[in-house]
Structures are given as C-alpha cells and as structure tokens.
Amino acid sequence: xxxxxxxxxxxxxxxxxxxxxxxxxxxxxxxxxxxxxxxxxxxxxxxxxxxxxxxxxxxxxxxxxxxxxxxxxxxxxxxxxxxxxxxxxxxxxxxxxxxxxxxxxxxxxxxxxxxxxxxxxxxxxxxxxxxxxxxxxxxxxxxxxxxxxxxxxxxxxxxxxxxxxxxxxxxxxxxxxxxxxxxxxxxxxxxxxxxxxxxxxxxxxxxxxxxxxxxxxxxxxxxxxxxxxxxxxxxxxxxxxxxxxxxxxxxxxxxxxxxxxxxxxxxxxxxxxxxxxxxxxxxxxxxxx
Numbered sequence: 001x002x003x004x005x006x007x008x009x010x011x012x013x014x015x016x017x018x019x020x021x022x023x024x025x026x027x028x029x030x031x032x033x034x035x036x037x038x039x040x041x042x043x044x045x046x047x048x049x050x051x052x053x054x055x056x057x058x059x060x061x062x063x064x065x066x067x068x069x070x071x072x073x074x075x076x077x078x079x080x081x082x083x084x085x086x087x088x089x090x091x092x093x094x095x096x097x098x099x100x101x102x103x104x105x106x107x108x109x110x111x112x113x114x115x116x117x118x119x120x121x122x123x124x125x126x127x128x129x130x131x132x133x134x135x136x137x138x139x140x141x142x143x144x145x146x147x148x149x150x151x152x153x154x155x156x157x158x159x160x161x162x163x164x165x166x167x168x169x170x171x172x173x174x175x176x177x178x179x180x181x182x183x184x185x186x187x188x189x190x191x192x193x194x195x196x197x198x199x200x201x202x203x204x205x206x207x208x209x210x211x212x213x214x215x216x217x218x219x220x221x222x223x224x225x226x227x228x229x230x231x232x233x234x235x236x237x238x239x240x241x242x243x244x245x246x247x248x249x250x251x252x253x254x255x256x257x258x259x260x261x262x263x264x265x266x267x268x269x270x271x272x273x274x275x276x277x278x279x280x281x282x283x284x285x286x287x288x289x
Contacts, residue, residue, distance in 0.1 A: 030123060164197070
C-alpha cells in the first residue's frame with residue numbers, strides 16, 4: 001500500500017447519533033495557523049543485516065571520509081497551510097493517506113517544529129494518544145495516572161475522575177492488566193478517555209473513533225460537545241465522512257500537504273467524496289494490470 005492509497009473507515013449512517021451538531025457561536029480565536037510548512041529529512045542507504053560492524057582503522061576511516069555520503073531526501077509534509085479556528089468550533093480534517101493530516105495536528109500540538117510559518121494557540125492543546133503517554137508494559141491504572149498527570153491534572157483530580165475514565169473507556173477489570181493485553185479498540189478508547197478527562201482548551205482526535213461502536217461514538221460526541229461548551233475547540237481526523245458530518249460543523253480538506261478546501265462540513269465532504277470516487281476506477285485498473 002502506498003502513502004496515497006485510501007483507507008476507508010466509513011460508518012453506516014444508522015449507527016450514528018442523529019442529533020444535530022451543537023452550535024457554539026464565538027468570534028474569539030483559539031488558534032491561528034499562518035503559512036505553516038513542515039518538512040522531514042529522510043536518510044537513504046541504511047545498513048541492513050546483522051553482525052558486528054567492521055573496524056576500518058585510522059587509515060580506512062580517512063579514506064571513507066571522501067566517499068559519497070548516503071542521499072538525503074526532504075519530504076514536505078505540510079506546505080503553506082493557513083487557517084483560523086474559533087472557540088466552540090468542531091473542525092474535521094479529511095484527506096487521503098499521506099496527505100499531511102496527522103503531521104498538521106502534531107505541529108499544532110507543538111510536537112513538531114515548523115520549517116516555516118507560525119502557530120498561535122490560545123490555551124493548551126491535547127493531541128489524543130500523544131499527550132496521554134501510554135506504556136504497554138504498565139497496567140491501565142498506572143497509565144491513567146501517568147497520562148492524566150501529563151495533561152496537567154493533580155493526583156487528587158485523577159483519583160476523583162478515575163472511575164469515570166474507566167467507565168468511559170469501557171475496559172472494566174482490564175484496567176488492572178498491562179496495556180499490551182488490550183485490543184486496539186480498548187487502547188483507543190482509553191486514550192480518548194484520558195485525553196478528554198482534563199477538558200483541554202483544544203482537543204485533537206486522530207482516527208480514534210474508527211475503532212468504537214455506535215454507543216462509544218455517541219459518548220465521544222457528547223464529550224466533544226462538553227469541551228466546546230467550555231469554550232474549547234475540537235479537531236477530528238477521520239476517513240469516515242459520516243462521522244465527520246455528524247460531529248463537525250466545519251471541515252478542512254488537506255491534500256499533498258496543502259489546504260484544498262475549508263468550509264461547511266457537508267459541502268467539503270461532498271467535494272472530497274466526488275474526488276475519491278473519481279480515483280476509484282483508476283485503482284481498479286491498476287490492480288488488474
């Protein structure tokens with residue numbers, strides 16, 4: 001599978017909560033992204049195989065200094081994206097795999113330094129699954145404490161919210177077992193529960209809802225509404241257009257690191273679906289060859 005192949009987590013409309021997306025009008029900015037560029041450097045000609053490395057000696061190292069170095073390729077993951085977000089908005093981010101959606105979120109969260117441009121945030125962003133640093137060898141209980149403390153909660157606050165986090169994540173007695181024994185869905189639900197427990201100013205969710213059932217998606221939507229009612233902003237990355245339209249009022253379409261479209265959820269999702277449908281026959285023809 002290439003970086004541009006589409007992975008579809010489309011959800012049946014009947015499985016979604018049909019209540020309208022909460023409207024929280026506000027003119028106060030929570031985030032400003034100005035001409036953002038993010039680049040990676042990829043080093044080629046990696047050493048493969050096993051066994052001890054060869055001792056070249058002093059003369060050998062001097063000779064090798066003049067040898068041709070492995071090629072370095074620069075990957076421009078985000079290229080000149082600009083937009084503003086307001087308090088109370090629920091913003092979806094869509095695009096094919098490799099388009100730069102997750103990189104954009106990580107740059108907003110301050111986890112990746114921009115190559116150019118600026119990100120101005122009014123508050124503390126929480127990127128689901130990153131701010132809540134989960135360790136597979138530790139129990140769910142220990143991870144809840146570590147993740148919630150990383151989000152700024154006190155030990156007392158974590159203890160007070162512990163049962164709510166476990167109930168929200170629907171992990172039951174598994175909370176006492178190591179995270180490595182969890183299914184991917186259990187891990188995703190726990191990350192969401194921990195990240196949302198602190199009610200952050202900006203909550204960023206990257207594909208976490210794809211693993212949940214209808215009941216969990218309904219709870220997730222209620223939690224997103226709670227964040228927004230508290231003057232927060234929510235970003236949701238998902239390949240499920242039904243999920244995006246049921247939870248977001250605005251959508252950003254990112255393609256090859258650039259912002260293609262920014263507008264009403266239904267309008268942007270319709271344009272994106274038309275684009276992906278137009279690519280489908282080409283994929284099938286290529287597969288037959």
